[in-house]
Amino acid sequence: MALKGNKDDFKFNKDNCKVLYLGKHNPGLQHRLGSTGLGSSSVEKDLGDLVDKLKMSEQCAAAAKKANRMLGCINKGITSRDKDIVIPLYSALVRPHLE
Known part of the structure; x- marks a missing residue:
């Protein structure tokens, strides 16, 4: 076309x-x-992933850093440690960065 x-x-x-x-x-x-x-x-970003001479180390470090930041926000912002609250937040905000 x-x-x-x-x-x-x-x-x-x-x-x-x-x-x-x-x-x-x-x-x-x-x-x-x-x-x-x-x-x-x-290093360049391509479709959200960092391309660094085809090494994954920088991409993995960036994903872990982002996931840790999100986990810190959950820990600081949520006073309850109830499983029914923390697990959905973790699944929605932290886990996608690690996958």
């Missing part, structure tokens, strides 16, 4: 483009898109 409209309707922002170098033996060359030089990055 083709998109309708002029080519001017679809703007491409070259300033938002970055190069993510992967692999151990990558020379790290300077890349250009037209006349604009592209910056490099060591």
